Amino acid sequence: xxxxxxxxxxxxxxxxxxxxxxxxxxxxxxxxxxxxxxxxxxxxxxxxxxxxxxxxxxxxxxxxxxxxxxxxxxxxxxxxxxxxxxxxxxxxxxxxxxxxxxxxxxxxxxxxxxxxxxxxxxxxxxxxxxxxxxxxxxxxxxxxxxxxxxxxxxxxxxxxxxxxxxxxxxxxxxxxxxxxxxxxxxxxxxxxxxxxxxxxxxxxxxxxxxxxxxxxxxxxxxxxxxxxxxxxxxxxxxxxxxxxxxxxxxxxxxxxxxxxxxxxxxxxxxxxxxxxxxxxxxxxxxxxxxxxxxxxxxxxxxxxxxxxxxxxxxxxxxxxxxxxxxxxxxxxxxx
Amino acid sequence: xxxxxxxxxxxxxxxxxxxxxxxxxxxxxxxxxxxxxxxxxxxxxxxxxxxxxxxxxxxxxxxxxxxxxxxxxxxxxxxxxxxxxxxxxxxxxxxxxxxxxxxxxxxxxxxxxxxxxxxxxxxxxxxxxxxxxxxxxxxxxxxxxxxxxxxxxxxxxxxxxxxxxxxxxxxxxxxxxxxxxxxxxxxxxxxxxxxxxxx
Amino acid sequence: xxxxxxxxxxxxxxxxxxxxxxxxxxxxxxxxxxxxxxxxxxxxxxxxxxxxxxxxxxxxxxxxxxxxxxxxxxxxxxxxxxxxxxxxxxxxxxxxxxxxxxxxxxxxxxxxxxxxxxxxxxxxxxxxxxxxxxxxxxxxxxxxxxxxxxxxxxxxxxxxxxxxxxxxxxxxxxxxxxxxxxxxxxxxxxxxxxxxxxxxxxxxxxxxxxxxxxxxxxxxxxxxxxxxxxxxxxxxxxxxxxxxxxxxxxxxxxxxxxxxxxxxxxxxxxxxxxxxxxxxxxxxxxxxxxxxxxxxxxxxxxxxxxxxxxxxxxxxxxxxxxxxxxxxxxxxxxxxxxxxxxxxxxxxxxxxxxxxxxxxxxxxxxxxxxxxxxxxxxxxxxxxxxxxxxxxxxxxxxxxxxxxxxxxxxxxxxxxx
Numbered sequence: 008x009x010x011x012x013x014x015x016x017x018x019x020x021x022x023x024x025x026x027x028x029x030x031x032x033x034x035x036x037x038x039x040x041x042x043x044x045x046x047x048x049x050x051x052x053x054x055x056x057x058x059x060x061x062x063x064x065x066x067x068x069x070x071x072x073x074x075x076x077x078x079x080x081x082x083x084x085x086x087x088x089x090x091x092x093x094x095x096x097x098x099x100x101x102x103x104x105x106x107x108x109x110x111x112x113x114x115x116x117x118x119x120x121x122x123x124x125x126x127x128x129x130x131x132x133x134x135x136x137x138x139x140x141x142x143x144x145x146x147x148x149x150x151x152x153x154x155x156x157x158x159x160x161x162x163x164x165x166x167x168x169x170x171x172x173x174x175x176x177x178x179x180x181x182x183x184x185x186x187x188x189x190x191x192x193x194x195x196x197x198x199x200x201x202x203x204x205x206x207x208x209x210x211x212x213x214x215x216x217x218x219x220x221x222x223x224x225x226x227x228x229x230x231x232x233x234x235x236x237x238x239x240x241x242x243x244x245x246x247x248x249x250x251x252x253x254x255x256x257x258x259x260x261x262x263x264x265x266x267x268x269x270x271x272x273x274x275x276x277x278x279x280x281x282x283x284x285x286x287x288x289x290x291x292x293x294x295x296x297x298x299x300x301x302x303x304x305x306x307x308x309x310x311x312x313x314x315x316x317x318x319x320x321x322x323x324x325x326x327x328x329x330x331x332x333x334x335x336x337x338x339x340x341x342x
Numbered sequence: 343x344x345x346x347x348x349x350x351x352x353x354x355x356x357x358x359x360x361x362x363x364x365x366x367x368x369x370x371x372x373x374x375x376x377x378x379x380x381x382x383x384x385x386x387x388x389x390x391x392x393x394x395x396x397x398x399x400x401x402x403x404x405x406x407x408x409x410x411x412x413x414x415x416x417x418x419x420x421x422x423x424x425x426x427x428x429x430x431x432x433x434x435x436x437x438x439x440x441x442x443x444x445x446x447x448x449x450x451x452x453x454x455x456x457x458x459x460x461x462x463x464x465x466x467x468x469x470x471x472x473x474x475x476x477x478x479x480x481x482x483x484x485x486x487x488x489x490x491x492x493x494x495x496x497x498x499x500x501x502x503x504x505x506x507x508x509x510x511x512x513x514x515x516x517x518x519x520x521x522x523x524x525x526x527x528x529x530x531x532x533x534x535x536x537x538x539x540x541x
Numbered sequence: 542x543x544x545x546x547x548x549x550x551x552x553x554x555x556x557x558x559x560x561x562x563x564x565x566x567x568x569x570x571x572x573x574x575x576x577x578x579x580x581x582x583x584x585x586x587x588x589x590x591x592x593x594x595x596x597x598x599x600x601x602x603x604x605x606x607x608x609x610x611x612x613x614x615x616x617x618x619x620x621x622x623x624x625x626x627x628x629x630x631x632x633x634x635x636x637x638x639x640x641x642x643x644x645x646x647x648x649x650x651x652x653x654x655x656x657x658x659x660x661x662x663x664x665x666x667x668x669x670x671x672x673x674x675x676x677x678x679x680x681x682x683x684x685x686x687x688x689x690x691x692x693x694x695x696x697x698x699x700x701x702x703x704x705x706x707x708x709x710x711x712x713x714x715x716x717x718x719x720x721x722x723x724x725x726x727x728x729x730x731x732x733x734x735x736x737x738x739x740x741x742x743x744x745x746x747x748x749x750x751x752x753x754x755x756x757x758x759x760x761x762x763x764x765x766x767x768x769x770x771x772x773x774x775x776x777x778x779x780x781x782x783x784x785x786x787x788x789x790x791x792x793x794x795x796x797x798x799x800x801x802x803x804x805x806x807x808x809x810x811x812x813x814x815x816x817x818x819x820x821x822x823x824x825x826x827x828x829x830x831x832x833x834x835x836x837x838x839x840x841x842x843x844x845x846x847x848x849x850x851x852x853x854x855x856x857x858x859x860x861x862x863x864x865x866x867x868x869x870x871x872x873x874x875x876x877x878x879x880x881x882x883x884x885x886x887x888x889x890x891x892x893x894x895x896x897x898x899x900x901x902x903x904x905x906x907x908x909x910x911x912x913x914x915x916x917x918x919x920x921x922x923x924x925x926x927x928x929x930x931x932x933x934x935x936x937x938x939x940x941x942x943x944x945x946x947x948x949x950x951x952x953x954x955x956x957x958x
Contacts, residue, residue, distance in 0.1 A: 076740045080608060091748035101738045103611050104747035105634050109604030112596065116563060116608020116616070117738060119592035123562040123614055129740055147604060150597030357712075361547070364714040368545030376714035401679075401812030403709050404897040 043070040050097035051089040055258030057248030058163040068229040072236035080114040082135025083107035085170040108143040111151040114158035134161040137178035152212035155240040165250035173253040190308040209243040218278035221247040223265035255304025267299035272326035275333040344395045350415030353385040359479045360391035365501035367395040375400045440464035472517035480514035481521035488525030548680035551717040553578025555684040557588045558725040561617040563609035565602035569624040571707035572647030599624040603631035610640035615732040622649035636671025641694030649707040650892040654943040658893020659707040661859040673701040674837040676807040685788030706809040766838035791840035797829030803851040844876035853883040866916035889919035
């Protein structure tokens with residue numbers, strides 16, 4: 008089986024040199040001219056949208072893994088809005104949007120329908136942003152996990168409610184400024200010590216496969232989608248997707264910001280089967296969280312004037328804990 | 343129309359008794375309606391259920407307020423709930439107790455009813471002996487057949503067998519048969535107060 | 542086969558005969574026995590080729606049904622009371638998407654104060670969700686309406702709610718004729734969806750629609766319901782032909798042809814109304830009844846014909862549109878060609894308050910005598926309400942009003958009669 012460790016290139020995306028050096032069988036899905044283009048060009052996402060990038064790679068990889076026999080349930084949110092206003096649609100997959108909170112349950116229903124109709128070849132993906140997943144859709148998500156329904160749920164996590172104008176979600180990181188956690192007062196931005204780690208909660212359900220991924224490593228994302236489609240039952244993929252608008256970073260820096268999140272340890276990339284961690288993406292070149300935070304105006308208050316070194320240190324501590332907890336830096340590697 | 347109200351406590355099978363009675367009525371070609379006065383009450387709470395039997399379709403769905411017969415599954419209810427409220431002057435009373443109507447302190451009340459219209463039946467004891475559990479329904483319904491003559495024992499037995507399959511059904515049928523036999527032996531028609539246990 | 546059984550069990554068996562492919566089960570009193578019965582049918586193999594899904598909420602129940610229906614499966618669920626409110630967003634969504642899901646509502650009141658007994662507040666709260674709403678008068682009709690509901694919904698691509706009174710019907714044992722599988726198969730063909738999520742023919746379903754077309758999309762939903770006004774009687778006629786029973790249809794009149802006074806009701810209360818009509822007819826009073834089976838679409842024309850000659854109309858309504866009075870009478874006025882007809886709204890049976898023949902007769906008499914208020918409340922204990930209002934006038938912190946009223950009444954808990 009192909010795996011991320013076998014490919015020692017940083018970005019082996021669409022048509023990069025990396026792919027052409029590889030054997031055809033292990034080249035990326037996006038490098039394949041006959042890829043599905045599941046989320047076709049022409050949609051209305053903002054420049055540099057991490058979610059659009061992540062969704063395109065994820066669904067194309069899934070389409071290839073299941074020979075095009077895929078149906079998708081989509082939660083309300085940016086992804087739904089920018090991709091679809093009738094009569095236009097960027098979706099080149101069978102796609103249903105129902106509500107904000109119910110994508111996982113709609114996925115369950117579609118999987119049940121396919122099973123009962125004898126369409127055992129057809130697979131189901133439910134997808135949404137962090138708001139539709141970790142907040143309002145959480146009950147349906149947990150129900151789908153608990154029943155081990157045959158659905159892959161993909162959360163594109165851009166760490167706030169971007170569609171409605173950047174409000175805090177329970178995926179918003181500490182200190183981040185959003186419209187509902189403004190950068191004012193003694194403790195500007197989002198509070199520390201809140202939020203939930205949905206990949207770990209997913210693992211606690213004991214479902215076959217849970218993974219995190221980031222648009223900073225699209226090859227890894229494809230690999231995990233493909234791997235997820237190899238399992239039956241409930242699966243969860245949590246993809247880190249920067250939002251230049253909401254995070255206040257340059258639209259050309261989406262991948263760089265995503266990479267710094269991973270390389271600092273703030274967004275740990277790992278995978279787990281049946282509740283046990285089975286793999287992690289090692290940090291290649293560890294960076295301080297400063298490097299990540301300074302690129303985004305949502306953290307600007309941490310660096311204004313004399314800055315807020317105490318709270319930056321607290322964020323660093325979060326990253327350090329992730330690195331220890333998930334073993335993201337191998338022994339002897341430069342820290 | 344013959345209307346029966348059943349009083350008991352949650353867990354005694356009050357609702358089931360009404361349902362069984364309606365099935366027995368149906369077996370004999372009556373139109374029958376059993377309705378629980380269902381609540382979120384737990385085990386031991388006072389519960390009431392209703393059953394109507396009629397020659398033609400039953401359309402009204404109000405609770406039974408002037409019953410032709412009252413079954414009391416638990417005599418401790420006698421002084422807690424107005425179990426006799428609305429009982430028609432020619433009505434019937436059947437109480438699950440091994441004590442007598444006088445011992446229960448209602449002798450005076452039932453004397454106003456026609457002869458043979460009130461009785462005590464040790465239905466719980468019968469159930470414990472035959473079924474092994476304190477489920478007095480089968481015996482009480484047989485007792486109701488005996489004192490009212492409204493339904494045939496065979497219909498009650500058929501209803502029991504429809505609701506309880508296999509061994510449980512047969513054990514309940516045995517309890518019902520013994521209850522009916524107890525009434526057959528006592529001279530119900532003679533005394534105002536039938537007392538099955540006196541046999 | 543003619544059987545004496547519980548309404549919920551009969552309905553479960555009828556739904557089983559309709560060969561649902563996906564059933565979403567979530568417990569809420571008083572519909573629970575229905576999904577329990579269906580669970581047993583699926584588990585035993587009696588209902589084959591059906592996915593029975595124990596969901597984690599009513600919202601999920603409707604959402605799973607949406608996914609299943611959109612993917613081409615015949616989908617069913619049941620709910621009541623708080624449950625229908627909890628799934629409300631998805632109820633509207635299914636209506637908007639035009640997915641022919643069938644849902645039983647075991648009608649029950651809505652809190653606070655929490656109350657598990659029967660009234661129609663739950664269905665009424667979702668009357669504008671784009672679903673067809675059919676009300677069953679007895680358990681036979683509940684059985685029959687479910688069979689008609691799948692056919693109706695699938696022909697029109699509209700979801701259908703079959704409303705049956707909680708406890709009064711769901712828990713009542715009565716005589717019911719359960720049809721055979723062959724009969725149902727003859728009436729109800731397999732589900733052929735109008736739109737379907739299918740990888741072999743991928744379409745986008747449920748995308749955004751802006752102001753330029755939303756009005757037209759909503760009008761289409763309305764037009765479909767108007768089409769249902771024709772289809773419902775057609776299906777009832779076909780049903781009668783195949784099953785030999787009068788069930789469903791838009792409305793049903795009882796001794797109303799020459800009636801000067803007509804009583805209008807929804808659901809099981811019509812049985813009690815008929816008994817009172819007979820009693821009063823025996824006394825020489827020209828009174829009749831009209832039972833509304835289809836509340837959505839609202840049978841304006843049919844009612845207009847049925848009620849046209851009555852001088853006074855009394856609606857017996859098991860829901861209170863707080864701040865105005867009755868939902869049924871409010872709708873019904875659209876059907877009255879003669880605006881001079883007096884319409885009396887009688888709110889009755891809220892939270893399971895028994896609707897007795899004696900009380901109905903009293904209220905009908907007072908309407909005949911011209912003494913009835915335009916909006917009245919059957920058997921309302923007004924002095925108790927007035928005493929509470931007085932307490933609230935005298936004191937600020939009076940505590941929970943519901944508790945105060947019960948203390949005033951000094952009654953035993955509700956299950957005790």
